[in-house]
Amino acid sequence: MATGVAAWLPFARAAAIGWMPVANCPMPPAPREHSKKQDELIILNVSGRRFQTWRTTLDRYPDTLLGSTEKEFFYNEETKEYFFDRDPDAFRSVLNFYRTGKLHYPRYECISAYDEELAFFGIIPEIIGDCCYEEYKDRKRENAERLMDDQEENKDSRLPNMNFRETMWRAFENPHTSTMALVFYYVTGFFIAVSVITNVVETVPCGSTPNQKDVPCGERYTVAFFCMDTACVMIFTVEYLLRLFAAPSRYRFMRSVMSIIDVVAILPYYIGLVMTNNEDVSGAFVTLRVFRVFRIFKFSRHSQGLRILGYTLKSCASELGFLLFSLTMAIIIFATVMFYAEKGSSSSKFTSIPASFWYTIVTMTTLGYGDMVPKTIAGKIFGSICSLSGVLVIALPVPVIVSNFSRIYHQNQRADKRRAQKKARLARIRIAKKGSSNAYLQSKRNGLLNELLDLTVKEEEQHMNKTSSLLESQHHHLLHCLEKTTVTFIYFIVDDYGLQPMKTPKISFVDEQLYEQNCVEGAQFSRSPSLSSQDGFTGTCCTRRSRKRIPLPNASLSTTHTHTHTQGLQELSAIHIQCGDQPSLSTSRSSLNIKSSERSRINCRGQQITTAVISLPSPTNFPPDGDGHGLPNPLSTPPTINTTSSSNIVKVSAL
């Protein structure tokens, strides 16, 4: 559609005058414009910055947000403008697209933010102009690679139930997962090193018998070297077979480079075993021994740098090919010229063109051994031209390879660093976000506390809810409704960052009598379960725990507390639950000791028992002095209270 030149449509229609006189039949009627709208200015208010444009400018692209009637959703009646709550900087390029028909990608803009803006305004990024398209694609690819790295990391944390084969494969691929794998990793590394050193030392002349020339060590201590070789090959064979067994796709594993290297490394030994000392095949046997040096490539499993080098060379294959080709061309040319130039000279070493190849290569790579030198003037001139051009030919493709290697290497470094920092970073973020994920449970506690306290103290606790905003309270109400529907209680919350779910509930069981005792301890106790403090809390929680083995009510958790909480759970005496109007059934102690994940599934079927827990810590909003009189009261009342307000009530009592 000629939307870009929509302004010229009247001209095109006028130009149709040339067809009218030659047409033999009447023309179809023209579409009438119902409302002869004058072109008007539209105000687009993007986060306070006002952009103005003609309506027809926006109408040019009717399949975008601004060009269609979708923008009416953003129309503000009072101010007679269209308000968008988006980034005004990115909006500039969006609006320029309408004006000029070309979409540009601003370099300072983050790629994902820009993509989001484009998606919001209904513009596909493919129409970015050629001037900016390269940059856009590069940054997008970079970003995707980064995200893919992170995703691969997440995939590593697998489910706990893997069979033996998968565990083994994972141990092979990531040695850091278990100690066994690490041990195996180091052992194989050690044996590779031993094998390589053996191969090298074998050929060193060590000590000569008096009447003979120097004998290489390999021939002197044949048995020792043979034993060492056997041991190494044994280890390598076992490793290879284990990997083959554990591989998820054996066929693919056998085709992979590393497995081929493994095979090539151990085959010579077996072939040597099989073959006897035949004279005619001993030459081939010697050649096979050369392949033993391939064992050094096995180190690439242990070294990331080697892998990067290999990957770089693979990705620079075209540059390398070009380098080789141009070198070959230059060598042939210069060899020919040198041969003919030196043909006249008497004692010339340039006996043939292939013989001159050696001179050319040595000169072009600026080695200059000096075993072949031109003697004639022409030879010397061409020789100097040869060496000058050699430097150029080699220097041209090398920076490309170097920059490729640098880019890949830095990417890898960054990925490693990111991975290392990821855990710490996530822990910090989790701590900071603890408040929000806990807020529901906190407010539920507050709410329940409210209900319990309502009977005793009427109006004091209204201020407890002052901190929760309308949004929060609505959200909590929603969750509460869900709970009521499914007749269960929420007590574990998965983090926003998709980490493993908290294995222990946020709320722990409370033993009533112990709780009473703890209340006596006053101010210290009131401050401990504050949601925001972590370190001080840790101190009190853990020390307390070690002293009394009392499960403290603690609302804020970090994963470091998991061990203590499971411990605490086991100590609980009982849960007393009342569901609906049924007579209460207490769950047995054994059910308390089961894992929390399973516990959550013990639902109320109909109106049966739910296991749920609620703790009654002193809420943060309570002033410390209000603690004393606030808390003990509900504790005295629960056994006697039958709050009729809610059908599901949880009572915590000791058996």
Add this chain to the structure above:
Amino acid sequence: MSRLALRKDLSLRCARVMLTFFHEEWEMEGLQTVGILLVLCSSLKLLHFLGLIDFSAGDSIEDDFELSTVCHRPEGLEKLQEQTKFTKKELQVLYRGFKNECPSGVVNEDTFKIIYSQFFPQGDSSTYAHFLFEAFDTNKNGSVSFEDFVIGLSIILRGTINDRLNWAFNLYDLNKDGCITKEEMLDIMKSIYDMMGKYTYPCMQEDAPREHVENFFQKMDRNNDGVVTIDEFIESCQKDENIMQSMQLFDNVI
């Protein structure tokens, strides 16, 4: 005979000289010469490149800077209002569209063709666009300014039926000699049919333009002299109901 023998002798002698030249002893010297020549040439080129010697006789490329941007501003709004029958607002809208596509203020033929081809993506509209360009470019300077553009549009969209017919005649009359010949009409017809493209239903016949031209001339050419003059054209058009009706279409374009 003797001349032939002489020539043969001469050629033989030349060959002998050349052979001696390329004899073993001379071979080395020959290569030496080649080498020395090579070094000389490359050093001269290097000096020229460094700017110490100037080889070029005449202006180098850098001096060849022609002003590629021509800026043209149209006459004032009031003057244009007098010349055309558009209102101020209409002129404003037209100018905004014009300036957006042609920031330099004038349209050259290539831009014209590109813009026009966007409306007819299926066929080749370049020939017709060329004829249109000729019709719009009243002062024949190879570019259409905003005034030309708007004056032409004014005639087509706001003129009387006679004005429009006049303009159409002007479009058909390629050499502007006052009469339309069969060849001119054939060109116009072919360009119109070209705009349709190849994939039409029913398939376009090869001689469809020619037939159409014959029909046209039968209708228009009163005195059968093989050309259509302006009076014949206007007269025949006024008699044709269809044409009159289609001319009314232009009233509501803007």
